[in-house]
Amino acid sequence: DAKTTQPNSMESNEEEPVHLPCNHSTISGTDYIHWYRQLPSQGPEYVIHGLTSNVNNRMASLAIAEDRKSSTLILHRATLRDAAVYYCILRDPYGGSQGNLIFGKGTKLSVKP
């Protein structure tokens, strides 16, 4: 099954952009790229997802490489509330049980004031 690779941790300064990378070299054609984040002692929160084209929403932007083997979550202006563990997850919506969200270790983002 397709997997993702993320750095264990990253640091950012408040109000600066943050680029969180994710490698997924074995992605299949039907895998969507999902990003979730989890603040301490809370359930995960959906951030963004996409298939091929770059995506923007009020929280973030998702840049997907042309070959889809990597993607980058972009937080345009980090705030202290963005400090969380960010998970990049591949999901095949038509894969039955193989299409379930499988959480890896994610990237722990620290934001310095």
Added chain:
Amino acid sequence: GAVVSQHPSRVICKSGTSVKIECRSLDFQATTMFWYRQFPKQSLMLMATSNEGSKATYEQGVEKDKFLINHASLTLSTLTVTSAHPEDSSFYICSAEKGVTDEQFFGPGTRLTVL
């Protein structure tokens, strides 16, 4: 965004007792609900997938007789931890989705402590 609630948010029980956790989608009908477990400093682990009106599908290694899941309606799923033991102490999180291509909405989690 859609809201998923869990109740209770925190529970402490004695070893050997059963604990029921409710998961509700408040403003949408969920085609599928999911139950996860998270131990300290670890990532979420999927326990089971629950569809309304049918039996839950459990992940490998998860005992279905110990973790009873009932999905009574399109807005409610319950997880009952039967005969709980200290090793069942964990953070239990549910999620719900409207459709397979949509995002999942997660509940705030339930912290279970078994003494």
